[in-house]
Amino acid sequence: DAGVIQSPRHEVTEMGQEVTLRCKPISGHDYLFWYRQTMMRGLELLIYFNNNVPIDDSGMPEDRFSAKMPNASFSTLKIQPSEPRDSAVYFCASRRQGARGTGELFFGEGSRLTVL
Amino acid sequence: GDSVTQMEGPVTLSEEAFLTINCTYTATGYPSLFWYVQYPGEGLQLLLKATKADDKGSNKGFEATYRKETTSFHLEKGSVQVSDSAVYFCALSLNTGGFKTIFGAGTRLFVKA
Numbered sequence: 001d002a003g004v005i006q007s008p009r010h011e012v013t014e015m016g017q018e019v020t021l022r023c024k025p026i027s028g029h030d031y032l033f034w035y036r037q038t039m040m041r042g043l044e045l046l047i048y049f050n051n052n053v054p055i056d057d058s059g060m061p062e063d064r065f066s067a068k069m070p071n072a073s074f075s076t077l078k079i080q081p082s083e084p085r086d087s088a089v090y091f092c093a094s095r096r097q098g099a100r101g102t103g104e105l106f107f108g109e110g111s112r113l114t115v116l
Numbered sequence: 117g118d119s120v121t122q123m124e125g126p127v128t129l130s131e132e133a134f135l136t137i138n139c140t141y142t143a144t145g146y147p148s149l150f151w152y153v154q155y156p157g158e159g160l161q162l163l164l165k166a167t168k169a170d171d172k173g174s175n176k177g178f179e180a181t182y183r184k185e186t187t188s189f190h191l192e193k194g195s196v197q198v199s200d201s202a203v204y205f206c207a208l209s210l211n212t213g214g215f216k217t218i219f220g221a222g223t224r225l226f227v228k229a
Contacts, residue, residue, distance in 0.1 A: 004159070031215070042221040043160075043205065056216065091159055095215075103209075104150065105217055107159030 002026070006092050006108035014116050018080040021111045023092030024073055031095040033105065034067055034077050038088045049075065082115045089113070118143045122206045122220035129196055130228050137191040137223045139180075139206035147208040149173075149182050149189040154203045154222070163191075163204070201227045 005024040013019055025032050033048040047057040052069045060067070064083070069075040079086055089112045093105040122139040129135060141149065148167040152160040164173035169184035178193045189206060206220040 033217070035219075043219040045216060045218070048216055093159075104162040104165065105152075105160070107161065109157075109159045 004092055004094055004106050004108035006090075006111050008111055009109065010112050010114075012114045012116065013082055015083055016081040017115075018078065019082045019086075019113060019115075021077045021090050021092075021113070023075045023077075023108060025075070025092070025094030026106055027073065029094035029096050029106070030072075032069060032075050033093045033095075034075070035091040035093065036088045037091060037110070043091075046077070079113075082113075084115045087113055087115050118147070118208065118210065118218055120206050120208055120218055120220035122204075122223055124221070125203075125224040126226055127223060128226045128228065131198055132195045133227075135191070135193040135196045135200075135225070137204055137206075137225070139189045139191065139220060141187050141189065141206075141208050143187075143208055143210065145211060146184075147210055149180070150207040150209065150217070151178070151180055151189070151191050152205040152207060152219075154205065156202075160205060196225070196227045198227045198229050201225055 007022045030051050034046040036044045036046055046059045047067045049069045065079055067077045089110045091107050091110045093107045095103050095105050119142045150165045151163040153163045154160045164175040166173040166182035169182050172181045180189050180191045203222045203224045205222045207217050209217045
């Protein structure tokens with residue numbers, strides 16, 4: 001079975017440009033999470049969805065960040081305009097509904113973003 | 117608020133040495149506890165978990181026991197290998213509300229041959 005698929009794996013862009021990161025969760029998983037990983041702040045939860053509905057976006061750093069999940073098999077994280085401090089690895093993860101709090105998260109390989 | 121604190125790294129050990137990585141947590145209610153491992157260039161993957169007090173999770177020679185009285189979930193391995201070099205994350209998952217997972221800062225482990 002395919003795991004969580006993220007694209008692009010690497011993105012280099014200039015400050016002020018729009019960045020869109022994409023995620024395809026594991027089929028049948030009802031929760032989708034976006035995390036950001038940096039050396040300074042570690043792994044931060046940005047937002048998560050349940051059945052395509054955003055549940056908690058309190059981790060989204062600013063209005064420049066937005067996330068959508070138009071259907072059960074696709075989500076995007078958009079940064080507009082991007083800034084150098086947004087440089088990080090962005091991970092998408094998914095989990096089954098029935099697992100509730102005891103279930104494991106399945107992570108994608110991450111999208112490494114560099115904003116010049 | 118809910119949080120996870122784990123020992124700072126990096127931790128450098130020789131092959132076959134004993135490993136302990138400390139992890140303590142603060143949470144309302146009774147969370148499930150996890151250790152995830154991240155190898156270079158990859159996403160995190162589950163190493164082991166425990167869902168209630170006194171449970172012991174184990175996998176690939178690693179183990180951790182859910183200690184409610186000390187709010188701890190320390191990771192141990194009796195004899196590490198070079199291939200264990202990675203970053204290890206302690207995490208908790210709430211069993212109420214949104215069931216979100218909260219991670220510690222991660223501990224980098226280097227194992228020398």
